[in-house]
Amino acid sequence: MAGLATSLGSGAMTNSIAEISGASTIFAIGTNTTQAHPVLALQAKKAAREGANLIVANPKEIDLCRHATIHLQHRPGTDVALVMGMIKVIVDAGLADMEFINSRCENFDAFVDSLAEFDLASVEKITGVPGELISKAAKIFASEGPSSILYCMGITQHCHGTDNVWSLSNLALVTGNLGKASAGVNPLRGQNNVQGSCDMGALPDVYPGYQKVAKAESKKKFEAAWGVSLSDQEGLTHSEIFDDIHDGKITALYLIGENPYLSEANANHAIESMNRLDFLVVQDIFLTETAELADVVLPAASFAEKNGTFSNTERRIQRIRKAVDAPGEAKPDWQIVAAIASRMGAQGFDFEDEAQIMNEIASLTPSYGGISYERLEGGGIQWPCPTQDHPGTPTLHVEKFGTPSGKAQFMPLSFRDSAELPDDEYPFLLTTDRSLFHYHTGSMTRRVAGLEQLDSEEFLKINPKDAASLGLEDNEVVQIASRRGQTQAKTKVTKICPPGLVSMTFHFAESPTNVLTSPALDPVAKIPETKVCAVKLEKV
Amino acid sequence: MSKVTLTIDGLQIPAKEGMTVLEAAQASGLYIPNLCNHPDLKPAGLCRVCVVKMDDWKIAISCKLPVKDGMVISTEDPEVQQIRKSTVELLVANHPMTCLTCEADGDCELQRVAHYVGITQENLNRYRRSVRSIPIDRSNPFFDFDHNKCILCGICVRTCDELQNINAIDYAQRGVDSIISTLANKPIAESRCESCGECVIRCPVAALAPKGAQEPMREVKSICSYCGVGCGVMLGVRGQKVVSVEGDRDNPVNKGSLCVKGRFGYRFINHPERLKTPLIKKNGTLEEASWDEALDLIAEKFSNSKGDKFAALASARITNEDNYLIQKFTRAVMGTNNIDHCARL
Amino acid sequence: MEERLSAVLSPYEGRKDALIPILQKVQDELGYLPDDAMLEIAKTTGLPESRVYAVASFYAQFRFTPRGKHTIMVCRGTACHVRGAERILEETERSLGIVEGETTEDQKYTLETVACIGCCALAPCVMIDEDVEAKLTPQMVPEILSGRNE
Amino acid sequence: MMNFTEIQEQARQEWDSLQSGSVPVIAVGTATCGRSAGALGVVQAFEEEMSEKGVEAHIVEVGCIGPCYAEPLVNITKPGRATVAYKNVTKKMVTEIVDNYLKGDDPLPHYTLGSFGEGTVENIPRILDTPSFKPQERRVFRNCGVIDPTNINHYIANEGYNGLSKALTMTQSEVVEEMKKSGLRGRGGGGFPAGRKWEAGLNAEGDQKYVVCNADEGDPGAFMDRAVIEGDPHSVLEGMIIAGYAIGADTGYIYVRAEYPLAIRRLERAIEQAHEKGFLGNNILGTDFSFDINIFPGAGAFVCGESTALTLSIEGKRGMPRVAPRPRTTEQGLYDKPTLLNNVKTFSSAPMIITRGAEWFASIGTEKSTGTAIFALTGKVNNCGLIEVPMGITLREIIYDIGGGVADGGRFKAVQTGGPSGGCLPESLLDTPIDYDSLDEAGSIMGSGGMVVMDEKTCMVDVARYFLDFTEIESCGQCVPCRLGTKQLLDILKDICAGKGKKGDIDLLIELSQSVHGGSVCGLGQTAANPVLTTIRYFRDEFEAHINDKCCPAKVCKPLISFRILEDKCAGCTLCAKSCPVNAISGEKKEVHVIDQGLCVQCGVCMEKCPKKFSAVECLSPKLPVAPKETTEVVA
Structure with a gap:
């Protein structure tokens, strides 16, 4: 988010899902698309089937590799090294789109200087990928466009996740693959409304529509609209909040629809923190592991029981509609918040329905300016949609970038190691992934008997060679320990993981993977490094 | 694409070049019986039920026959009628007669063509009936595979191949022993099947049928609540219960496609463990409480925690409207920018 | 089995077009096509496993169960048919106590029929392993079987 | 590398020294049919006898010259004399032949089939003058049984690769034109003019083109292609190379049945030799034309004889024919590239057409069907084997002159041509000339060349059932009319054979046959019902007897027949009782035996065992009533 916002002026997917199948080259890096975004993966598979080049960059031999060129x-x-290495090949081969670079970008020269360290030999050494393969991929990406980049948490959940993202925007810029159909840099959003939550300003530094809280102008605008005075101090990010709770600086937490007990990196720290709170309110549809820690639990309505909008990964604002009544006394989240606010004597929360809220959103959020429930009756609208007669924007940056100068920024980069790498004591690198059959901490999917039947427990995926060296067979219980915690799971011996790499999901409370993961944060995006930590394994 | 006109059974109908005769007929609201055709898939031309006569001499399969300007098509030519009738009679003679208890009853393409062709008991009695008796594959939690009802139209195979690129199933054996099969005919749950159910919804009979499916009383257009792709769904409702989910074919994102979670992962909605009342922790245990009680307590506690002693974690799972109000509440009422959500996980 | 299999498969990495020769070579090596071998073929060639089985099960040459020590193939060509192949088959079935497609319990004989072995002028005939027994009568059946009863 | 003239010269020397050397040449037919009859044992016997007795001679293994009924067949050429052909040679005969003809001068005329070649041998007729050979014209079989198929020099010395050498001096269109002028029609059965196909291959646009030889000879009762490959593999290769040159292809495939291991070995050897001599590979005979041939062993599916199924099979897929409308194989065939696909005999004919010219080729045969036809003449006929005859000869000439009439003194009932796609023709049509169009008109087809003779002991309903059994198993199953139609036809025919035929079955058979014909995807399905339609057309009374009277006039259908021991003839020899596999016959020695109809399985062994002098067992149809208590259901 923060990465692309800096380099391109917007953190969202630059292009649309429907455009993916039109790409001549697709570069899917750090995304296990068929598992995490199955329906979007159909587009990539379709493109590959119809002859597009599909370049998959992934430490594991994921399912998508079956379709890959x-x-x-x-x-x-090692993503930065890999991608910068590709860019160096492109620049050296004279395949850079100089016209695009000269007319639409800034900071190219400084960027080129930073490529010096990424000669193929060094890159091969860092990444473990044969140089000629990198070179081949780079040349295909540059010369057989339009080329579209897809990425996901495999890119962002690193202590240098922002660098990773910048390397990708550099790649797209250097080849002129922005601002046109079937190209772009496309972060795939993991949850149904991550995009919307960000758009709505559920972030510590921005109001709705990414209007900076530190900017006097936005503060004034929202103070006027809401009739209150507002703080211009940026708030704390997710991980920082838990740190401040741990340190006793934050004493009350209002936690909605989230289960940090299982999802937070270094989960033990989060649990300990929550136990230190004076007052914890958890609002959810089930009594999650986290809710059990709460002082007050509030019953929320599920998506099927309320009206509203979700904004999907391609910035499409779509209507959800109430199908059934919420169980018991459960209520839509907005009604609960409004009730608390009213109970506290606040003004400005007396909405009659969701449409009214959307009208207020539209009035304060430029990119949602033209959105209304009436207009959403069709297929939804992709923001930016500033006015009532604006059709929405399938492709971003067509004419200019959203940066202050209107030009895209090349970001010079250098390679940095992950915060915690395997050593003699913790010899394996653990990475996390997701199962097709479960969603996040499983609070919904694990309550669907059929999904539970298809996938009912955690498996530690491990290469046959590593398994053999530890005397492990398939389906044996193994103890997995990191510097922060330990858990158990059964083994799945598979060549999907290369030697030295093991992998787990985090869907299962019985095997809480996130007690193991590293809390090392990306300095810009403040995302924890759940994709890399060192563990040791022991047969139980 | 240029426009052409063709004649079907004396009716002049417009079509676009590149269309097949069957597509042109369907676009004009004409029914040519067919079984193995599906608009999402390439025509296979295997059921032979959509047979027509072209320009008075050539027997052709309308699902694969490209339209040409001035083309004259007959669907009622005696030779066409005979081929179509025999073909459908053969299918029926090899099909179980369990219509009333069949999942597809009333929505069965075989019933439809049989009815159109006009199968009589008398005609059917001339045939040697033979119905397979292969055990039903019930290994998948969401659907059953009954090979005895399978008419081998291949729509499931083509769906799994052309649309999903998964290829969990394929034709196996040959001739009358032909069967849709996984490797070595293992239970489908042991295959590469991802349970997306795309084959199930396209099965023209009920060889592939959802388990315990209930016909909804009404459908509500909404958006799937799992990943960020935002697939359009039709929630099927009976009373106050969601009983089915189907892909919304009009939605520009998924055009009707869904994954296993989207299609089958809805049973959490009416799950008995859903929270139904506020709970307040008393003496270390959470006890049911009234909204008033809970709101009073929260209002009191939150009033004492204004400023940076407070933080809110909103959710990427809830609506824009929900999120908007939560950040507004945090900023405007609690006076802090300590608001974030789980975007990074 | 794994080693023998990987030796056969090693030249065929990614060779989707070579599926039939691969199946033939694997069957030559292992005598039949076990499920695991087909899985391995799928992985090697990059074909879906369902496709490997789809192709293998289409062709009469491929088998999915181990065969007996001797394979008896009764020719059901036209010339053999009009000269009494049916009776040869019946007599063979009776002698072995199995029907077409089966293998005797002692794993000694597998009984099959074949479309035509092209010895029409010598009909009716039966192929036992590589040898053709020509101009048979039902009475000769026990004799030609016992000839291989070692 | 030598040029072609030098290659030819070398080959001729080798051939001539073999033919006119001072040592006798013993040629043993060791193709598959010869081997089945024991030819390899004969070769061994000659070797042993000769070394033991100090006789010197060259032993050459050759292909099949056709008369399978005479296998093992041995041709002995003594210097300066005609070749003597010995039939049905056994090890014992080998000793006699070595003693009497190789050491001595008595050719043992009673063991011979005849003589051929230059000169005569006393008391032995010339083969080509015998009624069995006189009507024959050996063109495709020109080398079979004459040359050693594993020796490329033998082939070259007999005009081999002359056609290729000549073709390479012609333009591509000239080669195609010559093929068109020859009037050669595809020998796979369909009879599509070969030259037109080659022309389409030449005109098809594409950088990559293929030549494919269909050697997936799947018709039960046909083995002509195998004989050509085993006896003269280079003729097929040469034809393919010429075709490759003509259409601009650089790769050829031979799709050959895996059940033909010897044919595959012969092809492998031949390809290797052709490479050595420069007939295959890069820059063939010094030109810039390059061509190579791969062998693809088919895995056993009759439907792969269909061109689109065959190409899919080479691609590693299920052999399911492509559904029309589809592009022609010459436009989009193997790997969707332009592909010229012909049968073995078509390719094998090409070299002679180029060498001797189109006029020579068209000089025999009929106007619309030029050249020769090859048949595998089998069934109830005296002289079984492969024959090559000019197009236009009648069925009668083939069966009675060449075939020597119906075997075992039986009465002719029908002749089946075209395999499972063909039909059964009755005696009244015996004067039908053999050509594509006449056979088609009669309701059968030329097919790839199976010809099965049937006598009065053949039940035509059973024959129809037999063919449907075959097509039902071999149907690929993709389209409904063929998959379920053949099964329904088969089920009805099985019922009729089992005495469960119903009124209306014949009409239903005809109706379904027409629908399967009109509705099926490919040729296999479209022709699958031909055997049913022709048997009903010409032998409807047999169907009616089965259905209405529960009677099988040919006494073949077991559920409709009973065996009975005639009291006045039975001598109580007990042979029948001893040989009954189900112990259904009782009776004391020297007393009349009785068959328990409840136990009898109608195997007929008792009838065969009963000594001719008694002939006490008779077969009856309809069936004798069975005592109700002991009823056993018999399923055919």
Whole structure:
């Protein structure tokens, strides 16, 4: 988010899902698309079937590799080296789109200087990928466009996740793959309304529509609209909040629809923190592991029981509609918040329905300016949609970028290692992924008997060679320990993981993977490094 | 694409070049019986039920026959009628007669063509009836595979191949022993099947049928609540219960496609463990409480925690409207920018 | 089995077009096509496993169960048919106590029929392993079987 | 590398020294049919006898010259004399032949089939003058049984690769034109003019083109292609190379049945030799034309004889024919590239057409069907084997002159041509000339060349059932009319054979046959019902007897027949009782035996065992009533 916002002026997917199948080259890096975004993956598979080049960069031999032209199996955490190496090949081969660079970008020269360290030999050494394969992929990406980049948490959940993202925007810029159909840099949003939550300003530094809280102008605008005075101090990010709770600086937490007990990196720290709170309110549809820690639990309505909008990964604002009544006394989240606010004597929360809220959103959020429930009756609208007669924007940056100068920024980069790498004591690198059959901490999917039947427990995926060296067979219980915690799971011996790499999901409370993961944060995006940590394994 | 006109059974109908005769007929609201055709898939031309006569001499399969300007098509030519009738009679003679208890009853393409062709008991009695007796594959939690009802139209195979690129199933064996099969005919749950159910919804009979499916009383257009792709769904409702989910074919994102979670992962909605009342922790245990009680307590506690002693974690799972109000509440009422959500996880 | 299999498969990495020769070579090596071998073929060639089985099960040459020590193939060509192949088959079935497609319990004989072995002038005939027994009568059946009863 | 003239010269020397050397040449037919009859044992016997007795001679293994009924067949050429052909040679005969003809001068005329070649041998007729050979014209079989198929020099010395050498001096269109002028029609059965196909291959646009030889000879009762490959593999290769040159292809495939291991070995050897001599590979005979041939062993599916199924099979897929409308194989065939696909015999004919010219080729045969036809003449006929005859000869000439009439003194009932796609023709049509169009008109087809003779002991309903059994198993199953139609036809025919035929079945058979014909995707399905339609057309009374009277006039259908021991003839020899596999016959020695109809399985062994002098067992149809208590259901 923060990465692309800096380099391109918007953190969202630059292009649309429907455009993916029109790409001539697709570069899917750090995304296990068929598992995490199955329906979007159909587009990539369709493109590959119809002859597009599909370049998959992933430390594991994921399902998507079956459809790939090239699989770059780089070591976890070496994305910057891999992508910058590709860019160097492109620049050296004279395949850079100089016209695009000269007319639409800034800072190219400084960027080119930073490529010096990424000669193929060094890159091959860092990533473990044969140089000629990197070179081949780079040349295809540059010369057989339009080329579209897809990425997901495999890119962002690193202590240098922002660098990773910048490397990708550099790649797209250097080849002129922005501002046109079937190209772009496309972060795939993991949850149904991540995009919307960000758009709505559920972030510590921005109001709705990414209007900076530190900016006097936005403060004034929202003070006027809401009739209150507002703080211009940026708030704390997710991980920082838990740190401040731990340190006793934050004493009350209002937690909605989230289960940090399982999802937070270094989960033990989060649990300990929550136990230190004076007052914890959890609002959810089920009594999650986290809710059990709460002082007050509030019953929320599920998506099927309320009206509203979700904004999907391609910035499409779509209507959800109430199908059934919420159980018991459960209520839509907005009604609960409004009730608390009213109970506290606040003004400005007396909405009659969701449409009214959307009208207020539209009035304060430029990119949602033209949105109304009436207009959403059709297929939804992709923001920016500033006015009532604006059709929405399938492709971003067509004419200019959203940066202050209107030009895209090349970001010079250098390679940094992951925060915690395997050593003698913790010899394996653990990475996390997701199962097709479960969603996040499983609070919904694990309550669907059929999904539970298809996938009912955690498995530690491990290469046959590693398994053999530890005397492990398939389906044996193994103890997994990191510097922060330990858990158990059964083994799945598979060549999907290369030697040295093991992998787990985090869907299962019985095997809480996130007690193991590293809390090392990306300095810009403040995302924890759940994709790389060191563990040791022991047969139980 | 240029426009052409063709004649079907004396009716002049417009079509676009590149269309097949069957597509042109369907676009004009004409029914040509067919079984193995599906608009999402390439025509296979295997059921032979959509047979027509072209320009008075050539027997052709309308699902694969490209339209040409001035083309004359007959669907009622005696030779066409005979081929169509025999073909449908053969299918029926090899099909179980369990219509009333069949999942597809009333929505069965075989019933439809049989009815159109006009199968009589008398005609059917001339045939040697033979119905397979292969055990039903019930290994998948969401759907059953009954090979005895399968008419081998291949729509499931083509769906799994052309649309999903998963290829969990394919034709196996040959001739009358042909069967839709996984490797070595293992239970489908042991295959690469991802349970997306795309084959199930396209099965023209009920060889592939959802388990315990209930016909909804009404459908509500909404958006799937799992990943960020935002697939359009039709929630099927009976009373106050969601009983089915189907892909919304009009939605520009998924055009009707869904994954296993989207299609089958809805049973959490009416799950008995759903929270139904506020709970307040008393003496270390959470006890049911009234909204008034809970709101009073929260209002009191939150009033004492204004400023940076407070933080809110909103959710990427809830609506824009929900999120908007939560950040507004945090900023405007609690006076802090300590608001974030789980975007990074 | 794994080693023998990987030796056969090693030249065929990614060779989707070579599926039939691969199946033939694997069957030559292992005598039949076990499920695991088909899985391995799928992985090697990059074909879906369902496709490997789809192709293998289409062709009469491929088998999915181990065969007996001797394979008896009764020719059901036209010339053999009009000269009494049916009776040869019946007599063979009776002698072995199995029907077409089966293998005797002692794993000694597998009984099959074949479309035509092209010895029409010598009809009716039966192929036992590589040898053709020509101009048979039902009475000769026990004799030609016992000839291989070692 | 030598040029072609030098290659030819070398080959001729080798051939001539073999033919006119001072040592006798013993040629043993060791193709598959010869081997089945024991030819390899004969070769061994000659070797042993000769070394033991100090006789010197060259032993050459050759292909099949056709008369399978005479296998093992041995041709002995003594210097300066005609070749003597010995039939049905056994090890014992080998000893006699070595003693009497190789050491001595008595050719043992009673063991011979005849003589051929230059000169005569006393008391032995010339083969080509015998009624069995006189009507034959050996063109495709020109080398079979004459040359050693594993020796490329033998082939070259007999005009081999002359056609290729000549073709390479012609333009591509000239080669195609010559093929068109020859009037050669595809020998796979369909009879599509070969030259037109080659022309389409030449005109098809594409950088990559293929030549494919269909050697997936799947018709039960046909083995002509195998004989050509085993006896003269280079003729097929040469034809393919010429075709490759003509259409601009650089790769050829031979799709050959895996059940033909010897044919595959012969092809492998031949390809290797052709490479050595420069007939295959890069820059063939010094030109810039390059061509190579791969062998693809088919895995056993009759439907792969269909061109689109065959190409899919080479691609590693299920052999399911492509559904029309579809592009022609010459436009989009193997790997969707332009592909010229012909049968073995078509390719094998090409070299002679180029060498000797189109006029020579068209000089025999009929106007619309030029050249020769090859048949595998089998069934109830005296002289079984492969024959090559000019197009236009009648069925009667083939069966009675060449075939020597119906075997075992039986009465002719029908002749089946075209395999499962063909039909059964009755005696009244015996004067039908053999050509594509006449056979088609009669309701059968030329097919790839199976010809099965049937006598009065053949039940025509059973024959129809037999063919449907075949097509039902071989149907690929993709389209409904063929998959379920053949099964329904088969089920009805099985019922009729089992005495469960119903009124209306014949009409239903005809109706379904027409629908399967009109509705099926490919040729296999479209022709699958031909055997049913022709048997009903010409032998409807047999169907009616089965259905209405529960009677099988040919006494073949077991559920409709009973065996009975005639009291006045039975001598109580007990042979029948001893050989009954189900112990259904009782009776004391020297007393009349009785068959328990409840136990009898109608195997007929008792009838065969009963000594001719008694002939006490008779077969009856309809069936004798069975005592109700002991009723056993018999399923055919």
